[in-house]
Amino acid sequence: MQRTAPPIAHIAAALRRERERAGVSLTELARRAGVAKSTLSQLESGTGNPSVETLWSLAVALGVPFSRLVEPPTPAVRVVRAGEGARIPSEQADFAGILLSAGSLHARRDLYLMEMEPGAERHAEAHIPGSVEHLVVARGRLRTGPADDPVDLEPGDYIAFAGDQPHVYGALEPGTLAVLVMEHPR
Structure with missing residues (x-):
């Protein structure tokens, strides 16, 4: 891909x-x-x-x-095919985020596809105050959540946690894939 x-x-x-x-x-x-x-x-x-x-x-x-x-400006109809999209890698782990959709001025949310492989965890610093992360595991297994209390998730599992606190992502199986919705305060 x-x-x-x-x-x-x-x-x-x-x-x-x-x-x-x-x-x-x-x-x-x-x-x-x-x-x-x-x-x-x-x-x-x-x-x-x-x-x-x-x-x-x-x-x-x-x-x-x-x-x-x-995120560059988007047309009225936008399709991101599998294998396309701007892949932004991590320095800490075999982890990459692909921004699928950015929120508008009226809807402060972003949608990402996250690809991860087992090994080093990605430790994320706090995002802007009031941010909330919503994540669903699509494939594989994942450990994520607050840095001091992460949760193990399997396909179909959903988690929501404060994104304005340090948090962690770590794949527990090869080919782990998750969908992340980042909610931002207005």
Whole structure:
């Protein structure tokens, strides 16, 4: 299954737009997000290869949903075929998120397909305050939830937990696949 790379040009434009909207300098945003200024500069210039952790840190520092940094504008009807979509890998684990649908200004939710393999867990930092994660396991087995109290899930199992607290994802079987709805406060 071949996935496309993240839309670097869109990420660059979105980072500049959101940083300017927030009224913060490149240096200040880098400090708030805990990333190197050179990394942020490369991302805003359309070079570099951002990880999901870097983009989440920047989104939290900007107070915006992750999807606002990675989702290009969508047409009225949008189809994402299996094997397509921008695949954003983790630095920590064999984990990738594929944004399927970003919420609009009126519906603050994002829809992701998550691919995971056993091995290292992905430890996610807190997202913007009031975020809630809703997850359904489609294939395989998964350990997820609050970092201090994760839950083992099987196909068809659903979990909801506060996304504004540290949390974890870890595949327990090869080929684990889950659908995640990230709910953001207005």
